Amino acid sequence: MAVTVETLEKLERKITLTLPVDTIQNEVNTRLRKLARTVKMDGFRPGKVPMNVVAQRYGYSVHYEVMNDKVGEAFSVAANEAQLRVAGQPRITEAEKAPEGQVAFDAVFEVFPEVKIGDLSTAEVEKISTEVTDAAIDKTVEILRKQRRTFAQRAQDAAAQDGDRVTVDFEGKIDGEPFAGGKASDFQFIVGEGQMLKEFEDATRGMKLGESKTFPLAFPADYHGKDVAGKTADFLVTLKKLEAAHLPAVDGELAKSLGIADATVEGLRADIRKNLEREVKFRLLGRNKAAVMDALVSKAELDLPKASVQAEVERLVAGAREDLKQRGIKDADKAPIPEDMFRPQAERRVRLGLVVAELVKANNLQAKPEQLKAHVEELASSYEKPADVMRWYFSDNRRMAEVEAVVIENNVTDFVLAKAKVTEKSVAFDELMGQN
Incomplete structure (x- = not known):
């Protein structure tokens, strides 16, 4: 008909x-x-x-x-x-x-719209790279040592300093009145690690065993405790126990305790380098992939199907509700979540999905079986029993669909980078890893 x-x-x-x-x-x-x-x-x-x-x-x-x-x-x-x-x-x-x-x-x-992708040779992409330096390995070694530190009682007349573990009693009052969460006994924290507000740490630093001190503490306006946010309290703190930290030596024993096959300092550092390089590779891939997708979208012309955008908005809202539920928020199902706050993100996702699909179809960038296998092998390589992890992936179609999506994105990234105007930029290890 x-x-x-x-x-x-x-x-x-x-x-x-x-x-x-x-x-x-x-x-x-x-x-x-x-x-x-x-x-x-x-x-x-x-x-x-x-x-x-x-x-x-x-x-x-x-x-x-x-x-x-x-x-x-x-x-x-x-x-x-x-x-x-x-x-x-x-x-x-x-x-x-x-x-x-x-x-x-x-x-x-x-x-679904006709997708027109412009000349990718005029697309500009900043591609970043990072080197795993000896300093990065040193910092990781220090983190591992801190995780395995022990504490011992300090001398009676010693003063609390950064790195010490203190046990205190404290009570805070606002305008002379106690408030919820403002009192604790035998409370432990490590000085200088940001576990407490700065004024609290500053007051504790230099105190001796048995000493008490009163000090003002101004709660930030965005403090998680809404009843005290933006207010100033007077705290009385008493130091009941003072312990110095002891970090294990960087030697074969430390390597052995970490399960390093080559239980030497060199073996430990080599293992750390390998793990950091793997993490750096995935983070670089993520950052560079995002830059490529931005460039790709900027070169594409298409109208967006409202139905697809609305479906994506609803998925994002459902995800936000699930996140609230996971955090234990009461009545998360009824929480007012405005759809409009997710619309720009939904539009970008739909646009990107359509553009990527068009590029994949036009240039035969589908995931090949050997690529899927190689990606799963790479994911499994950081585990103790890689073969078990690989079986876990290959036994589930949903998990393999996720792997396939990543491989296709990688193929698209490589294809665009091969055509675009690429500017290479080196970034510091700490910047990439989001460390200070």
Whole structure:
């Protein structure tokens, strides 16, 4: 049959569907007869309910089901015949006029856009690189030592200093009144590591065992405790225990305790370098991939299907609710989350998805089996039993779909970088890793 497709606006289309009334009624009768064989109603034995009674009770709902099914089938056939790539679900309403013996419906829907990608050789991308330095390895060694430090009682007349673990009693008052969370006994923290507000640490630093001190503490305006945020409290703190930290020596014993196969200092540093280089590689890939995707989107022209954007907005809102639930927020399901705050992100995701899909199709950038295997091997290599991790990935289609998406993104990144104007930039290790 010939299908007439009307263009309403940009990506919006309309098709008028017609269905014979007889076809619908015959299907309704067939379903009612089938229902009559099993339906149970008071006053009748199963299977003996008269058809007119069944039709009276269930006729409307069965008719509604049949109309939904038949209109859906007709739309699918019409869209396929017109070779349309439909985005989202059609809005179907009954048409005002229909030929005799027919019912007519208008299906209004969106189609996926034509994506035009401009000249990628004019795209500008800043590609960053980072070197794993000896200083980065030194810093990691210090972190590992801190994680394995022990504490011992300091001398009676010693003063608290950075790195010491202190045990204190404290009580805070605002305008002479205690407040919730402002009092604790035998509270431990390590001086100089930012576990407490700066004024608290400054007051404790230099105190001796048994000493008490009163000091003012101004809570920041954005402090997590809303009752005290932006207010100043007077705290009384008493130092009850003072312990010095002892960090293990950097030697074979430390390497052994960390499970390093080559239990030497050299083996430890080599293992750290290998792990840092793996982490750096993934972070560089992420940053460079984001820069490539920005450049790619800037070179593309397309209209966005509203239905796809709305579906993405709803996914993001659902994700935000789930995040609130995971954090233990009460009534997370009812929390007012404005959709508009997610719309720019949703539009970018949809735009990027369509552009990437077009580039992949046009340039045969699909993930190849050997690429999937290599990526899974790389992911598994940092685990103690890589073979088990690889089996875990390969045994689940959903996990492999995630791997495939990453590999395709990597292929797109490499393709764009090979064509674009690339500026190389070296960034410090700490900057890449987000450290101070």
